[in-house]
Amino acid sequence: MSLNNILTNWSRYRKGAEEGGFHEYEHQWGMVVDLNKCIGCNACSVACYAENNLPVVGEKRCGKNQAMNWLRIERYWDEPDLEPYNATPSANIDAWIEGNPPAKKTELKPSMPSSYLPGLLEEGGQNFEQRVGFGGTKSEFQDFGASFLPMMCQQCHAATCEPVCPVAATYHTPDGLNAQVYNRCIGSRYCSNNCPYRLRYFNFWSYYEDAWPEPLHMQLNPDLSVRDKGVMEKCTFCIQRIRVAKDKAKMEDRKVIDGEFSTACVQTCPTGALVFGDMQNPDSQVSKLWSYHQVERGKTKQSKQNKELRGYRVLEGLNTDPSVLYLERVREV
Amino acid sequence: MSGNDINRRDFLKILGWSGVGVAVAGCDRPTTVTLEEGKEEVVAYLQPEEYVIPGVGVWFASTCQQCPAGCGVHGRVREGRVLKMEGNPDSPINKGKLCQMGQAGVQGHYNPDRxxxxxxxxxxxxxxxxxxxxxxxxxxxxxxxxxxxxxxxxxxxxxxxxxxxxxxxxxxxxxxxxxxxxxxxINNAVARAVNQDMLGEAMPRYDLPAAKMVLSFGADLVGAGTSPVHFSGEYAKFRTGATRGVLVQVEPKMTLTGGSADLWVAIRPGTEGVLALGIANQVLLGDEIKVAGLPENIRTLIAAYDVKKVASITGVTGDRIMRIAELLKQRSPSLVVAGASVEGHTHGYQSAAAIMVLNIVLGNVGKTILPSGSSAFPQMEAKTGxxxxxxxxxxxxxxxxxxxxxxxxxxxxxxxxxxxxxxxxxxxxxxxxxxxxxxxxxxxxxxxxxxxxSAHEDWGTHMGAYQPEQKSISIQQPLMERLYPDTKGFGDLLLALLKARQVKEYESFADYYGYLKNAFAALPASVKGDAVSDEDFWGKSLQKGVLNVGTVAGALNPKMVEISFPEFKSDAQDYYLVPSARLGLWDGRHANLPWLQEAPDQISKVVWTSWVEMHPATAAKLGVKEGDFVKVSSAQGAVEAQVYVYKGIHPQVIAVPMGQGHEEYGRYAKGRGVNPLKILAPVTDAKTGELALYGTRVTVAQSGRREVLVKLMGSETQLGRKMVGTVTASVFDRTEGAKNVT
Amino acid sequence: MSHGYLFLSGPVGSSGAVVPHHRSSRYFLMALAALVLGFFLAMSSAWADDGAGVPNAVPPKGEHEGKNVEQPIEFPHNIHVDVNKINCMYCHTYARRSKVAGIPPTSKCMGCHLVIATDKPRIKKLTEYWEKKEPPRWKKVHDVPDFVHFTHEKHLKRFVFDNEGMSVDRVSEVCAFCHGEVKKMTVAHKVKPLNMGFCARCHEANKGPFDCWKCHK
The missing domain is CATH 3.40.50.740 (Rossmann fold)
Known part of the structure; x- marks a missing residue:
C-alpha cells in the first residue's frame, strides 16, 4: 500500500466543496444532533468509552487536557440575549399585579461585537448575529439553564487535519470518514493542532499499562485495537459497527438498511437527540433532516430559503464542511 | 439492533472460550502480542451451542442494577465475555436507551477490587x-x-x-x-408520603408528554431521580410534538434537569412551598369559580400568600412569580413536581403538600397526574425507602x-x-x-x-421503582460465567437461608435458578401469552427479558391536608448546604467505576474529585475564585474542597456533590474527595421522620490553598462563536412543531 | 505467558466452562456426523492445492519458512484431507459464517472417533480429553496482528461462493492461498508470510479493496 496509493485515494475522495467530492462515496455517514432534546446527561460519552476501548487516564492527566473522551459534552454558560422579561425586580410590579404585564419581547437583540472574528460572522449573516449572544445576560442567574453541546469528530469533507499529516496517516475513506491509521501515525500531532474543534486525542502514555487492571481488560472490545503511546486517535463514527453492518449486507447481497445499526452514542442516547445514518441514501432519517433544515453538504455558506430553520454546522465558516448537523436549542421567552 | 436474539435455554452451560486466533484481539496488550508460531494457545469449545459463532457477538437480555429504576438491558457477549450494555427496546421503562450508569455496569462486574x-x-x-x-x-x-x-x-x-x-x-x-x-x-420518600396522603397513591404516574408545561421544584426528572432514562424519553416527547412543553425549574442549585430549563429560577432553600402557594394565589386571581371550588382552609391558606409577601420570603422576584403563573394559566394541563430540594427540610412534607395543592388548583390531577394502580403481582413490586x-x-x-x-x-x-x-x-x-x-x-x-x-453474573427478577403505564417484570440473567468461583448468587443464598430454617415451600428447589423457573411456570396463562409450554415460555421470557403484566386499576382521590410553614427568618450570616446528587456517582455507589469518575459532572464539568459550588456574589464576598480550597463547616464537622463559581446557584447556598469521600471501596474511590453527607445536621422532616438532607447550615472559610480545578472543559463561554445556537420557541413552533420532522 | 492466551487461562476459563451438552447423546452425535460427513465426502475430489486452478483469481505470492509446532495431538491433516477427502469446511465450519475459521470443537472430533480408529494412540489421547471434559489446548500457528481485521467469510464469498466456475468441493485450493498445502501436512505449519505486503499484493492483483480501514482496526 504505497503512499502514492493513499494520495490517489485521498484526492479521489477528498475533493473540494466546489467539486462535490462526496458524489463518489459509497456511503457517507452523517449525524444530526438535536439540541432541543439533548439534556447533557453524558450517556453518549460513557457509551463511547465502553465501545471504543478508551482509556481512563486519571485526575492528573485530565488536568493536563489528556483525557481521551472522543465524545465530550461541552457546557457553556453564556446565553443569547433572550431576556423573557426584565430579570431585575420590576419597578412596575404594582401595574403587573393589576393585570398589566409588560409586553413580551420576541425580538432578539444583536449583542455580538461585530469586530469579533469577522470571518465567522459571515457564516449565518445577519441571522447569525441576531442569534448568538456574547458573555451571557446581565441577569444574576443562569436564567436559561445551560447550553449543552455533544462534540464528536465532525468527519469534515474538507478536513483540516488531513492535508497536514506528514505521513498520510489520516485520510479520507470512501465512506466520507476522516480515518486515522494507527500503524502509520508517527505522532507529529500536526492534525490535532489543525483541528478547529479540538477533537483529536493523542496517546501521551501507554495507557494500557494501567488503564485496565485485571480483570477490567476483559471488557475491551476485540473489534478494534488498543492504541499505544505516540499515536493520535479520534472518533471513528464506530467504524467497527459500520464494518459489521456493511459486511453483513454484502454477505446477504443487499444494501445497508437505514436504522439497521447505529453508533454507540446514538444507540444509547436517552432522549433520542442523536441521529445517525447514510447521507447517500435519500430516504435515511439523517438525509431527511438535513434537507428539511435546508443545510447542504459542500457549502461554506448556506443559502436557506427559510432562515428560521434550526440546522447549522459548528464553525462552518471555516470551510471544513462537517458531516454533523446541529439543530439549535430552543427556549421559551 | 440487538443482533442475534437467541432463544437460550441454559446459558450457564455453554459459556466457555472459543478457540480462535483473532478473537481476543482488542484485549491484548500491544507489547506482549506475538505472531510467532506456537507461542499462543487456541482452545475450542468442548461442545458449542449451535448459535455460538466465534468472532460474532450475541446479545442477551437482562436487567440493569445500577439504580432502582430497573431498566432492561441487552448485554453483548463474545467468546464468553460480556463487553457492552445496550438498552432493551422491549422494556417499557427505558425503551432501548441507557444512561451512563447503565453503560458502566460492566466496570462493576469486572472491577479489579471485587x-x-x-x-x-x-x-x-x-x-x-x-x-x-x-x-x-x-x-x-x-x-x-x-x-x-x-x-x-x-x-x-x-x-x-x-x-x-x-x-x-x-x-x-x-x-x-x-x-x-x-x-x-436518593429517594422521593417525602413526596411519596404526600402523594399517599393527598392522592391515595404513593407513586402516581406522570404523563409528561400530555403536559404543556412542567414546573419542577428541584425534581431532577432526567438526572438523579426516580427513573432517569424513562423520564428522559418522556422529556423528549414533551419537548417536541404539536405544542413544545415549557420547563420551569425552581431550585437552590442547578440540577441536570435545571440545565435544560426554559426558565431557571434560584430560590431560597426551604421556601418552595411558599412559592407554590404564591403561584396558586396568582393563578386564582380573578378566577372566582375556581376559588369557590376550593375548601375553605385552602382558600384561606392561599390567600395569605400574595406575590409581594412571597417574593420577600422566597427571594424570587415578583415578575418571575407572575410570569410563571401566567404561563401555567396559558398552558393547561401542566405538571408540578417536587424534588429532593423541597423534601429535604424540617417542613419538607408541608412544602411538598403545598406543591400538590398547586397541582389541584391547576386541575392537573387526572390529566397529567394519573393513577398508577398496582400490578397483578403486588408482592413483586419495588419496596423502596x-x-x-x-x-x-x-x-x-x-x-x-x-x-x-x-x-x-x-x-x-x-x-x-x-x-x-x-x-x-x-x-x-x-x-x-x-x-x-x-x-x-x-x-x-x-x-x-x-x-x-455481580449483576451480570446472577439471576433475578425486578420491577422498577417507577412503573409506566405498561407494568412489567424485568428478568436478570447471567451474561457470563462467574469470574470468581468463590462468589455466590444472592438468590441462591436467600434460598439456602430459607432451607436452613426448614421452610417447606422452598425445600424442593436445588437453586435459585430452579426456583425462578418454577415460579415462571406457575404464572397465570394471561401472562404467558402464546407460549406452547412452560419451557417455551421460559425461553421466550429470557429472550425478551421483560414480562408485561396486567394492571389493577387505581384511582386518585385528591384530599387536602393541613399545611403550615415555620417562620422564615432572613439570616445572611451563614449558608445552606446542598449535598447535591449527580447522575453518575449517584449516592456514592458508583465511585468505584473509573468511567464514571472520569465522566465529568454535567453541570460543573469537574472530574475525579469533589468541589464546592457557589454563586459569583458569594465568591466575591468570600474573596475566593475557582480552584481555591475552602473549608465548609457545620456544627457536625467540616469538609474541604475546591471552589467552582457559576450563576446556577442561589447566593445563600453552598453545594457539595455526593459520591466521593470514600474510606474504602477500592482503588478508584478510596480517599478521593469529600463526603458532604458526613457533615449533615441530624434534623428530620417533622411529619415523615426522613432526614432533612438540605437542612444543614454551614460557614465557609478560605483555607489559603489553591490548585487548578480539574474540569473536562475548555472555555466556559462560546467566545462569540456559534457553538450552541438558540432559537425562541415561537420559531420552533413555526418551523417544526406539529410537522413531526424527526 | 503470552497475553494472546490470557483469557484462555483466566479465571473464567478454568471454571466449569466446558460442561457437555445435556441434550445430545453420543448416538445423536454419531448419526449426525455420519450424515454430514457422507455429504462432504461425496463432494470432495482430488485437486492440486497450489491455488493455480482457481478461476478468476491470482494466487498471492510469498513464502515463509514456518517452524514445526508441537501440538497436544499430532493431528494428521493429510489423513483427513488427502486420504479421506474431507472438506476443510466440515471441521473449520465457521469460515463461511464468521471472520474466524474456528478450531473444531472436541464434540466434532468425537462425532467420528467414537467409532473410527479408536485403537490408535492419537485417538486414545483425544478420547481422554473428551472424557476429562477438557478441550485440547492447541498452539496457534496462523495469526495476524491484533490491529488487523481479516475475515474468512468475505474471502470465501469472493473466491468460492460468488466465483463463477468454482465449486465448494475445491475450497482447499482457496484455503491454500494463505495456508499452503495443508493436505500434505500433519499438523499445520505456516508457509505464507501473512504480512501486509502479502495481503496488499493479493488485493492489488485481485482488485480487492484498498482502503486502509478495510483491514486496519
Whole structure:
C-alpha cells in the first residue's frame, strides 16, 4: 500500500466543496444532533468509552487536557440575549399585579461585537448575529439553564487535519470518514493542532499499562485495537459497527438498511437527540433532516430559503464542511 | 439492533472460550502480542451451542442494577465475555436507551477490587475464610439452634423487588422478624408520603408528554431521580410534538434537569412551598369559580400568600412569580413536581403538600397526574425507602435492640451523617453480615462478608421503582460465567437461608435458578401469552427479558391536608448546604467505576474529585475564585474542597456533590474527595421522620490553598462563536412543531 | 505467558466452562456426523492445492519458512484431507459464517472417533480429553496482528461462493492461498508470510479493496 496509493485515494475522495467530492462515496455517514432534546446527561460519552476501548487516564492527566473522551459534552454558560422579561425586580410590579404585564419581547437583540472574528460572522449573516449572544445576560442567574453541546469528530469533507499529516496517516475513506491509521501515525500531532474543534486525542502514555487492571481488560472490545503511546486517535463514527453492518449486507447481497445499526452514542442516547445514518441514501432519517433544515453538504455558506430553520454546522465558516448537523436549542421567552 | 436474539435455554452451560486466533484481539496488550508460531494457545469449545459463532457477538437480555429504576438491558457477549450494555427496546421503562450508569455496569462486574472470598472477623480483623467456615459461622449465629429471637434480627437493604423480595420477606417471616429496613439516600420518600396522603397513591404516574408545561421544584426528572432514562424519553416527547412543553425549574442549585430549563429560577432553600402557594394565589386571581371550588382552609391558606409577601420570603422576584403563573394559566394541563430540594427540610412534607395543592388548583390531577394502580403481582413490586430507616437502624443499634443484621444493596456506614454516630452504634450489634460485590465501608466494618455475584453474573427478577403505564417484570440473567468461583448468587443464598430454617415451600428447589423457573411456570396463562409450554415460555421470557403484566386499576382521590410553614427568618450570616446528587456517582455507589469518575459532572464539568459550588456574589464576598480550597463547616464537622463559581446557584447556598469521600471501596474511590453527607445536621422532616438532607447550615472559610480545578472543559463561554445556537420557541413552533420532522 | 492466551487461562476459563451438552447423546452425535460427513465426502475430489486452478483469481505470492509446532495431538491433516477427502469446511465450519475459521470443537472430533480408529494412540489421547471434559489446548500457528481485521467469510464469498466456475468441493485450493498445502501436512505449519505486503499484493492483483480501514482496526 504505497503512499502514492493513499494520495490517489485521498484526492479521489477528498475533493473540494466546489467539486462535490462526496458524489463518489459509497456511503457517507452523517449525524444530526438535536439540541432541543439533548439534556447533557453524558450517556453518549460513557457509551463511547465502553465501545471504543478508551482509556481512563486519571485526575492528573485530565488536568493536563489528556483525557481521551472522543465524545465530550461541552457546557457553556453564556446565553443569547433572550431576556423573557426584565430579570431585575420590576419597578412596575404594582401595574403587573393589576393585570398589566409588560409586553413580551420576541425580538432578539444583536449583542455580538461585530469586530469579533469577522470571518465567522459571515457564516449565518445577519441571522447569525441576531442569534448568538456574547458573555451571557446581565441577569444574576443562569436564567436559561445551560447550553449543552455533544462534540464528536465532525468527519469534515474538507478536513483540516488531513492535508497536514506528514505521513498520510489520516485520510479520507470512501465512506466520507476522516480515518486515522494507527500503524502509520508517527505522532507529529500536526492534525490535532489543525483541528478547529479540538477533537483529536493523542496517546501521551501507554495507557494500557494501567488503564485496565485485571480483570477490567476483559471488557475491551476485540473489534478494534488498543492504541499505544505516540499515536493520535479520534472518533471513528464506530467504524467497527459500520464494518459489521456493511459486511453483513454484502454477505446477504443487499444494501445497508437505514436504522439497521447505529453508533454507540446514538444507540444509547436517552432522549433520542442523536441521529445517525447514510447521507447517500435519500430516504435515511439523517438525509431527511438535513434537507428539511435546508443545510447542504459542500457549502461554506448556506443559502436557506427559510432562515428560521434550526440546522447549522459548528464553525462552518471555516470551510471544513462537517458531516454533523446541529439543530439549535430552543427556549421559551 | 440487538443482533442475534437467541432463544437460550441454559446459558450457564455453554459459556466457555472459543478457540480462535483473532478473537481476543482488542484485549491484548500491544507489547506482549506475538505472531510467532506456537507461542499462543487456541482452545475450542468442548461442545458449542449451535448459535455460538466465534468472532460474532450475541446479545442477551437482562436487567440493569445500577439504580432502582430497573431498566432492561441487552448485554453483548463474545467468546464468553460480556463487553457492552445496550438498552432493551422491549422494556417499557427505558425503551432501548441507557444512561451512563447503565453503560458502566460492566466496570462493576469486572472491577479489579471485587470481593472474591468470604471474610470473617477474627480477633478484630477481617480474614478470608472458606464458604464452609463462613456458612458455619452464619449457622451458629442465626440458625435454628442459635436461639436468636426473631425481633432481634433484621435485614437492612436498598430497594428490593421481584423474587428476591419475595424470598427476603419469606426469610424474615421464617426468622419471626418484622425488621426490614430499606434505605436509599436518593429517594422521593417525602413526596411519596404526600402523594399517599393527598392522592391515595404513593407513586402516581406522570404523563409528561400530555403536559404543556412542567414546573419542577428541584425534581431532577432526567438526572438523579426516580427513573432517569424513562423520564428522559418522556422529556423528549414533551419537548417536541404539536405544542413544545415549557420547563420551569425552581431550585437552590442547578440540577441536570435545571440545565435544560426554559426558565431557571434560584430560590431560597426551604421556601418552595411558599412559592407554590404564591403561584396558586396568582393563578386564582380573578378566577372566582375556581376559588369557590376550593375548601375553605385552602382558600384561606392561599390567600395569605400574595406575590409581594412571597417574593420577600422566597427571594424570587415578583415578575418571575407572575410570569410563571401566567404561563401555567396559558398552558393547561401542566405538571408540578417536587424534588429532593423541597423534601429535604424540617417542613419538607408541608412544602411538598403545598406543591400538590398547586397541582389541584391547576386541575392537573387526572390529566397529567394519573393513577398508577398496582400490578397483578403486588408482592413483586419495588419496596423502596428513604433515610428514615437509616435513623431507625442507628436508634435500634443504640438501644442494643438487635443481635444480627444482614446488609445488602446499601452502604449505611458511608451514607450516614457523622452526627448519627452510626459507626459506633453498630458496634452494639454483635453480628453484622454483609452480602456485597465490592468492599464498601459497611462490608469492611462487618463481622461476616459474603461475596455475591455481580449483576451480570446472577439471576433475578425486578420491577422498577417507577412503573409506566405498561407494568412489567424485568428478568436478570447471567451474561457470563462467574469470574470468581468463590462468589455466590444472592438468590441462591436467600434460598439456602430459607432451607436452613426448614421452610417447606422452598425445600424442593436445588437453586435459585430452579426456583425462578418454577415460579415462571406457575404464572397465570394471561401472562404467558402464546407460549406452547412452560419451557417455551421460559425461553421466550429470557429472550425478551421483560414480562408485561396486567394492571389493577387505581384511582386518585385528591384530599387536602393541613399545611403550615415555620417562620422564615432572613439570616445572611451563614449558608445552606446542598449535598447535591449527580447522575453518575449517584449516592456514592458508583465511585468505584473509573468511567464514571472520569465522566465529568454535567453541570460543573469537574472530574475525579469533589468541589464546592457557589454563586459569583458569594465568591466575591468570600474573596475566593475557582480552584481555591475552602473549608465548609457545620456544627457536625467540616469538609474541604475546591471552589467552582457559576450563576446556577442561589447566593445563600453552598453545594457539595455526593459520591466521593470514600474510606474504602477500592482503588478508584478510596480517599478521593469529600463526603458532604458526613457533615449533615441530624434534623428530620417533622411529619415523615426522613432526614432533612438540605437542612444543614454551614460557614465557609478560605483555607489559603489553591490548585487548578480539574474540569473536562475548555472555555466556559462560546467566545462569540456559534457553538450552541438558540432559537425562541415561537420559531420552533413555526418551523417544526406539529410537522413531526424527526 | 503470552497475553494472546490470557483469557484462555483466566479465571473464567478454568471454571466449569466446558460442561457437555445435556441434550445430545453420543448416538445423536454419531448419526449426525455420519450424515454430514457422507455429504462432504461425496463432494470432495482430488485437486492440486497450489491455488493455480482457481478461476478468476491470482494466487498471492510469498513464502515463509514456518517452524514445526508441537501440538497436544499430532493431528494428521493429510489423513483427513488427502486420504479421506474431507472438506476443510466440515471441521473449520465457521469460515463461511464468521471472520474466524474456528478450531473444531472436541464434540466434532468425537462425532467420528467414537467409532473410527479408536485403537490408535492419537485417538486414545483425544478420547481422554473428551472424557476429562477438557478441550485440547492447541498452539496457534496462523495469526495476524491484533490491529488487523481479516475475515474468512468475505474471502470465501469472493473466491468460492460468488466465483463463477468454482465449486465448494475445491475450497482447499482457496484455503491454500494463505495456508499452503495443508493436505500434505500433519499438523499445520505456516508457509505464507501473512504480512501486509502479502495481503496488499493479493488485493492489488485481485482488485480487492484498498482502503486502509478495510483491514486496519
Amino acid at each position: 470481593l472474591k472470598k468470604p471474610m470473617l472477623r477474627k480477633g478484630g480483623a477481617l480474614a478470608e475464610v472458606s464458604w464452609e467456615e463462613a456458612l458455619a459461622a452464619l449457622e451458629q449465629k442465626v440458625g435454628p439452634a442459635s436461639g436468636l429471637a426473631g425481633d432481634r434480627f433484621a435485614w437492612f437493604t436498598g430497594t428490593v423487588s421481584g423474587h428476591q423480595s419475595v424470598l427476603l420477606s419469606a426469610h424474615l417471616a421464617a426468622m419471626g422478624s418484622k425488621n426490614h429496613f430499606i434505605h436509599e439516600t 428513604g433515610t428514615r430507616d437509616l435513623l431507625a437502624l442507628a436508634d435500634a443499634a443504640d438501644k442494643k435492640a438487635l443481635d444480627v443484621v444482614f446488609f445488602h444493596g446499601a452502604n449505611p456506614v458511608y451514607t450516614a451523617p457523622a452526627a448519627l454516630g452510626l459507626t459506633d452504634k453498630l458496634k452494639n450489634i454483635p453480628f453484622k453480615v454483609v452480602f456485597a460485590v465490592h468492599p464498601d465501608e459497611t462490608a469492611m466494618s462487618a463481622d461476616l462478608v459474603l461475596p455475591i455475584l
